[in-house]
Amino acid sequence: MPLDWASLVGFVGTACIIGAYAYLTLHEAPNPFILHGTNLCGAALLTISLVVHTNWPSLVLEGFWAAIAIVGIAKALAKRKRTE
Template sequence: MTPVSVLVNLLGWAGAAAMLYGYAMVSASRMAGDGMTYQAINLVGAAALMVNTAYHAAWPSAVLNVVWGAVGLASVTRLLSARLGEKGARIP
């Protein structure tokens, strides 16, 4: 196994662990499903799995993770915009 292959596999496992952690926390009502923490975990996990599945030419999974990442990116962007809007509204 090459060093790149090992790194890509570790990245894939870390992405899977991140997404499972987020799902478990939301399912246990320990994290809000519409909160920044969950969305960031999903975005990072999807990106890691996207790299792993593309490297291994698992195209259905790679496409799924591209879409999952796009949803996560849109959610994070929306949450950041809302936060910045709130802060801007408080400035006199």
């Protein structure tokens, strides 16, 4: 079966999430904006794919993944504001 656009978008989202995890693992002091921003982009792209090719458990997982990334970005913004 050939890959359609939604599957390709999902693969890019998967690459983002795997890349963010690798970044977290390989860097001693990862930039939270890069880490959480990449995770958020990955979750958004996977959500687009999952809306087309519905898989409810995975869609719920991506919702939580995005929410955690948003909290991480908010915490990083608050920390940056406190240190300025």
